[in-house]
Amino acid sequence: MNIPVLEAVHLSRALNTPSGPKPLLGGVSFRLGKAQVMAVLGPSGAGKSTLLRMLNRLDEPSDGKLLLNGEDYRNIEPGNLRRRVGMVMQRPYLFPGTAAMNVGYGPAQNGVILSAAQTGDLLDQVGMSGYADRDVSTLSGGEAQRVSIARALANEPEVLLLDEPTSALDDDAKQGIEGLLAALVRERHATCVWVTHDVSQAGRVADLVLKIEAGKAIALGTTEELLGA
Amino acid sequence: MLKLLFHTQLSLGLAQAATVAATALIVAWFSARRGAKIGREIPFALLRGLVQILLVGALLALLMRGPWWTSIPLLIIMIFTAASMVRRRVPELPGAYSLSLWCMCAGAGGVILFMTVMGIIEPKIAMLIPVGSMVIAQNMNIQSLFLNRFLGEVGSHRGEIESALALGATPDNAVAPYLRASFHASLIPAADNLRSLGIVWIPGIMTGMMLSGSSPVYAALYQFVVLGMIFTAGGLSCLTATYLAPRRIFTGQQQLRLLG
Numbered sequence: 001m002n003i004p005v006l007e008a009v010h011l012s013r014a015l016n017t018p019s020g021p022k023p024l025l026g027g028v029s030f031r032l033g034k035a036q037v038m039a040v041l042g043p044s045g046a047g048k049s050t051l052l053r054m055l056n057r058l059d060e061p062s063d064g065k066l067l068l069n070g071e072d073y074r075n076i077e078p079g080n081l082r083r084r085v086g087m088v089m090q091r092p093y094l095f096p097g098t099a100a101m102n103v104g105y106g107p108a109q110n111g112v113i114l115s116a117a118q119t120g121d122l123l124d125q126v127g128m129s130g131y132a133d134r135d136v137s138t139l140s141g142g143e144a145q146r147v148s149i150a151r152a153l154a155n156e157p158e159v160l161l162l163d164e165p166t167s168a169l170d171d172d173a174k175q176g177i178e179g180l181l182a183a184l185v186r187e188r189h190a191t192c193v194w195v196t197h198d199v200s201q202a203g204r205v206a207d208l209v210l211k212i213e214a215g216k217a218i219a220l221g222t223t224e225e226l227l228g229a
Numbered sequence: 230m231l232k233l234l235f236h237t238q239l240s241l242g243l244a245q246a247a248t249v250a251a252t253a254l255i256v257a258w259f260s261a262r263r264g265a266k267i268g269r270e271i272p273f274a275l276l277r278g279l280v281q282i283l284l285v286g287a288l289l290a291l292l293m294r295g296p297w298w299t300s301i302p303l304l305i306i307m308i309f310t311a312a313s314m315v316r317r318r319v320p321e322l323p324g325a326y327s328l329s330l331w332c333m334c335a336g337a338g339g340v341i342l343f344m345t346v347m348g349i350i351e352p353k354i355a356m357l358i359p360v361g362s363m364v365i366a367q368n369m370n371i372q373s374l375f376l377n378r379f380l381g382e383v384g385s386h387r388g389e390i391e392s393a394l395a396l397g398a399t400p401d402n403a404v405a406p407y408l409r410a411s412f413h414a415s416l417i418p419a420a421d422n423l424r425s426l427g428i429v430w431i432p433g434i435m436t437g438m439m440l441s442g443s444s445p446v447y448a449a450l451y452q453f454v455v456l457g458m459i460f461t462a463g464g465l466s467c468l469t470a471t472y473l474a475p476r477r478i479f480t481g482q483q484q485l486r487l488l489g
Contacts, residue, residue: 106396
């Protein structure tokens with residue numbers, strides 16, 4: 001079998017507290033191939049975001065192993081790893097300045113300055129043509145999330161992590177962003193981990209589903225098997 | 230009025246201290262009634278300050294009879310104590326004591342040493358201790374302001390910092406805007422002191438020098454020198470902190486620690 005793009009083996013995380021380790025997530029294993037989309041489903045506080053933060057190495061696993069194209073995460077310099085495994089957060093957290101500055105931020109960290117055409121193209125892809133020079137403080141929630149998606153794509157990541165990217169948006173913006181992300185993932189043949197608590201959204205966008213409850217992985221299977229979609 | 234009642238220098242000094250302390254206590258009482266937390270700290274701070282300064286006065290009276298180098302251990306103790314005071318302002322910062330110590334050594338320590346070698350601070354106990362302590366004390370305030378503001382900025386911009394990390398930024402780049410803001414904010418009081426010197430206030434050292442018979446022009450110049458030293462020491466310690474502080478809030482894997 002081909003080497004999976006992203007593989008987790010018995011991944012766990014516990015928080016060290018004065019009263020001893022507090023488990024946040026335990027025993028998560030999965031293999032994700034090229035262009036596969038896996039939805040991570042579960043109620044609030046189940047450990048979905050904890051999983052995603054470990055996949056971007058914003059948090060360190062207490063146990064288990066993570067492999068990117070067969071290479072152990074621990075052997076990859078964190079900045080380099082995060083460029084290869086991009087992440088869109090629940091809230092966009094744009095940096096003060098223009099949309100173009102935000103889109104160019106990631107590549108600039110690697111010494112690459114995007115041309116105006118490249119920035120414009122990325123903004124076109126997220127439906128924000130003509131917004132390059134707009135101050136991000138003037139954007140709506142949906143527009144800001146679109147810019148944050150373009151910002152993550154600018155690094156050309158091999159894996160895209162989406163942490164409930166539509167949950168902080170109103171219904172109209174939610175549908176627009178979901179459609180946009182689903183289309184971008186398909187067009188780019190991106191490997192994607194999409195955290196959501198919305199079962200119908202998981203059914204619409206994912207090939208695989210990982211169900212998490214109370215810090216434990218309780219099921220992993222195809223969307224058809226687990227959701228009957 | 231007090232001079233009519235107290236005739237020796239010591240009794241007059243004690244009466245003056247008691248009057249000022251009573252005034253501050255009244256203000257502290259009103260502050261506490263308004264719910265200000267600082268109001269409850271004031272009585273202890275006043276008592277502690279009075280005892281400390283009296284002890285230092287007595288110690289100085291003893292040291293004045295000894296060689297100049299005896300001021301060195303005293304200044305070193307002051308730096309260590311100041312670093313410990315800074316740590317109390319930012320208990321949530323891992324390694325705050327050693328960080329403050331390094332920063333104060335680079336700032337206050339470096340400036341006192343350089344100015345002494347240059348002959349700007351005369352190598353005499355009567356000069357080294359009062360001027361050195363002013364530089365150290367102000368350096369401590371600037372350092373506290375810097376770290377306090379920096380941790381506040383990090384706490385309120387956690388999302389932005391982690392977004393920057395998630396895009397491949399180094400920890401230094403991820404916190405650069407917050408280091409700049411903290412650096413600027415911590416030096417505002419020292420810069421304002423320089424800017425308003427002579428117009429808004431005539432500081433203590435100048436007053437003291439004039440009272441002891443120095444020419445007002447030389448006293449004014451030396452006051453500028455002291456404020457310049459305070460600003461330089463503060464700037465140097467904050468610059469050092471901009472290099473060291475990010476290393477305390479990120480793990481070796483470039484992850485932002487949970488603070489507090």
